[in-house]
Amino acid sequence: MPSIILDFFRAVWRGPFGPTGLVILGLCVALAILGPAIAPYDPVARNYDAAGKLLRLAPPSWQHWLGTTLLGRDVLSQMLVGARPALLVGGLTALGTVVIGVNIGLISGYFGGRIDSFLMRLTDMFLGLPFLPFIIIVLSLTGRSLTTMVIAMTLVMWRSTARVVRAQVLSLREMPFVAAARITGASDLAIIYREIAPNIMPIALVSVAFALAWAIITEASIGFLGFGDPSVVSWGSIVYDAYASQMMYRAPWWVVPPGIAIMVLVSAVYFVGRAYEQVVNPRLRTG
Amino acid sequence: MAGYLVRRFWHMVLTLFAMATLMFFLFRLLPGDPTATVISPSLYPKAQEAMRQQFGLDRPLFEQYLLYLRNLCVLDFGFSFQTNRPVFEMIQGRLLNTILLILPSMLAAYLLGAVIGAIAAWKRGGAAEISLVFTATALQSAPLFWLGMLAILLFSIKLDLFPIGHIVTPGMFPEQDWRMYLSADFLHHLALPFLVNTLYQLCFPLLLMRSTMLSTIGEDYIELGRMKGLSERRVLFGHAARNALLPLATTLPMILGWAVAGSVVIETVFSWPGLGLLMIEAISRADYPVAQAAFLLIAVLTVFGTFIADLLYGLLDPRIVYA
Numbered sequence: 001m002p003s004i005i006l007d008f009f010r011a012v013w014r015g016p017f018g019p020t021g022l023v024i025l026g027l028c029v030a031l032a033i034l035g036p037a038i039a040p041y042d043p044v045a046r047n048y049d050a051a052g053k054l055l056r057l058a059p060p061s062w063q064h065w066l067g068t069t070l071l072g073r074d075v076l077s078q079m080l081v082g083a084r085p086a087l088l089v090g091g092l093t094a095l096g097t098v099v100i101g102v103n104i105g106l107i108s109g110y111f112g113g114r115i116d117s118f119l120m121r122l123t124d125m126f127l128g129l130p131f132l133p134f135i136i137i138v139l140s141l142t143g144r145s146l147t148t149m150v151i152a153m154t155l156v157m158w159r160s161t162a163r164v165v166r167a168q169v170l171s172l173r174e175m176p177f178v179a180a181a182r183i184t185g186a187s188d189l190a191i192i193y194r195e196i197a198p199n200i201m202p203i204a205l206v207s208v209a210f211a212l213a214w215a216i217i218t219e220a221s222i223g224f225l226g227f228g229d230p231s232v233v234s235w236g237s238i239v240y241d242a243y244a245s246q247m248m249y250r251a252p253w254w255v256v257p258p259g260i261a262i263m264v265l266v267s268a269v270y271f272v273g274r275a276y277e278q279v280v281n282p283r284l285r286t287g
Numbered sequence: 288m289a290g291y292l293v294r295r296f297w298h299m300v301l302t303l304f305a306m307a308t309l310m311f312f313l314f315r316l317l318p319g320d321p322t323a324t325v326i327s328p329s330l331y332p333k334a335q336e337a338m339r340q341q342f343g344l345d346r347p348l349f350e351q352y353l354l355y356l357r358n359l360c361v362l363d364f365g366f367s368f369q370t371n372r373p374v375f376e377m378i379q380g381r382l383l384n385t386i387l388l389i390l391p392s393m394l395a396a397y398l399l400g401a402v403i404g405a406i407a408a409w410k411r412g413g414a415a416e417i418s419l420v421f422t423a424t425a426l427q428s429a430p431l432f433w434l435g436m437l438a439i440l441l442f443s444i445k446l447d448l449f450p451i452g453h454i455v456t457p458g459m460f461p462e463q464d465w466r467m468y469l470s471a472d473f474l475h476h477l478a479l480p481f482l483v484n485t486l487y488q489l490c491f492p493l494l495l496m497r498s499t500m501l502s503t504i505g506e507d508y509i510e511l512g513r514m515k516g517l518s519e520r521r522v523l524f525g526h527a528a529r530n531a532l533l534p535l536a537t538t539l540p541m542i543l544g545w546a547v548a549g550s551v552v553i554e555t556v557f558s559w560p561g562l563g564l565l566m567i568e569a570i571s572r573a574d575y576p577v578a579q580a581a582f583l584l585i586a587v588l589t590v591f592g593t594f595i596a597d598l599l600y601g602l603l604d605p606r607i608v609y610a
Contacts, residue, residue, distance in 0.1 A: 016417070121298075121301075124298070124302065125301075125302045125305050125306070127541070127544065127593070128302045128303075128306070128544070128586065128589055128590040128593060129306060129586065129589075130544070130547060130548035130582070130585045130586050130589050131544075131545070131548045132548045132549060132551050132552070133548055133551055133563070133566055133581075133582050133585050133586075134582070136551070136566070136567070136570065137310075137313065137570070137578065137579075137582055138313070140570045140578075141313060141314065160541075213428065217428070217430055220430045221430060221431070221432060221552050224430065224432045224433075224552070224555075225432075225551065225552070225555060225567060226571070227570075236430070239430075239432065239433060239436070243436070248436060248440075249439070249440050249444050252440065255433070255436055255437075255440075256437075258433070259429060259430060259433035259434075259436075259437070262428070262429065262430050262433070263425055263428045263429040263430075263433075264428075265428075266428030266429075267424050267425050267428040269428075270424050270427070270428060271424065
């Protein structure tokens with residue numbers, strides 16, 4: 001396991017995009033951990049000027065670098081606090097997606113036959129499920145919380161990972177090392193998890209990256225549509241507050257930063273994912 | 288081919304059936320009175336009781352399920368809590384609005400993406416290519432709702448080129464009939480959401496086309512083309528691009544599904560009266576029959592789009608055998 005992680009960093013560290021992405025990702029993780037501690041103000045507290053007047057939609061200044069919202073809240077503090085839900089929801093969803101997707105792909109591809117056609121039929125059904133509308137329905141029926149969001153997204157997102165992994169397993173299972181393991185009397189489970197699984201780890205890591213990117217964007221979209229956890233300040237909910245107040249077009253400092261933050265974070269994930277994919281998938285390697 | 292078509296069709300029906308079933312049980316998961324999603328809690332208790340009997344909601348769950356499926360087959364989605372009108376009346380026009388926004392935009396995105404991606408592969412290695420890849424990745428990573436808001440801020444409010452939202456100027460077409468869709472006013476309202484959605488959606492085909500073309504450069508038939516003395520341009524556009532179109536076409540069903548599902552976002556930003564916006568509005572007003580019907584119709588659109596795209600792919604690649 002550690003050697004895969006080491007290989008991962010070694011692979012990504014080449015080329016201009018991979019390292020850029022890794023550095024940005026590292027910064028975002030640091031922000032997610034430290035954000036609430038370094039935020040200059042309470043993100044939901046109302047701020048007043050020296051004369052005691054509420055700072056409504058104040059443009060950027062030395063006191064409030066990114067200005068304030070309609071309710072006089074500090075945008076910079078909201079931005080710093082908002083990194084945590086984005087990465088938490090994204091990370092947990094990506095993890096859950098890969099655990100489910102890899103297992104279904106392994107079982108489906110290895111056993112074939114009826115098990116395979118049942119699992120693939122199931123996968124196809126999930127592929128037809130409209131992703132964002134489904135999550136919104138689930139959130140509105142079962143209550144808006146980050147936990148529900150992670151569970152609902154994971155329940156749908158495993159579908160693409162399962163397909164990719166299964167395709168890989170189909171060719172791996174015909175390899176001599178699998179036949180050799182069978183001759184030595186290894187059980188099916190041992191062959192799946194000891195012989196085949198290590199070989200699909202690179203593909204699984206690539207799909208972690210893409211799942212992470214999608215989960216972060218989806219978390220923000222849910223927040224923007226107003227179905228996020230009401231007690232959590234996230235980058236999506238900042239845009240929603242601006243949108244719902246109908247003041248967003250008068251206060252660009254309120255709307256622009258969360259979008260840029262999401263864009264930079266997701267780009268970084270894509271950069272790392274693609275850099276790694278290029279090393280893993282020799283077909284993509286070009287001179 | 289005919290056999291494949293029939294099998295693929297049944298597969299589609301089965302998928303929709305599974306989704307309808309999922310929705311039935313999901314909406315009855317609600318804490319409290321399970322009929323609260325079918326009968327408006329704001330009605331008088333006596334009226335609620337009467338409706339419960341009329342709709343068969345006092346019967347066992349399984350019987351209710353059969354009734355629900357039967358109603359779906361005859362397009363009876365119940366009544367809206369908000370307007371008390373049949374849900375079917377409310378969703379009819381919305382379906383067309385969503386298709387008019389998403390479909391042309393997706394086609395434009397795939398065509399443009401393929402062309403620009405091919406050019407990027409042709410000019411590989413330059414600063415222009417790197418910045419194009421960088422820009423496309425950044426655009427693809429930006430949240431669609433945010434791009435829409437920026438576009439409104441820039442083009443509608445600062446430059447006053449396009450209206451801020453809606454499908455036509457309110458009050459201009461009180462009957463909302465087909466003449467609305469042929470008016471210049473409609474196109475004027477369509478332009479900005481169309482452009483934003485196209486720009487966002489073209490990033491994926493662009494990047495894929497570029498990387499697929501780069502990976503074909505080492506293939507034998509490309510070498511052969513070069514040895515025959517064909518120009519680099521001929522080799523790339525005549526040979527490489529043609530083969531790179533196939534992987535691109537395989538992704539179309541999936542991306543079409545994403546785009547239909549993502550219509551929720553773009554319709555909300557531009558107040559575009561499609562299915563997605565209807566669903567969001569219905570949920571925020573706890574109008575569950577409408578929300579459920581809108582969701583099911585979005586699902587039908589997704590599954591049917593995938594079905595068509597799959598068939599087209601078969602036509603495109605003669606090597607595919609429909610066994």
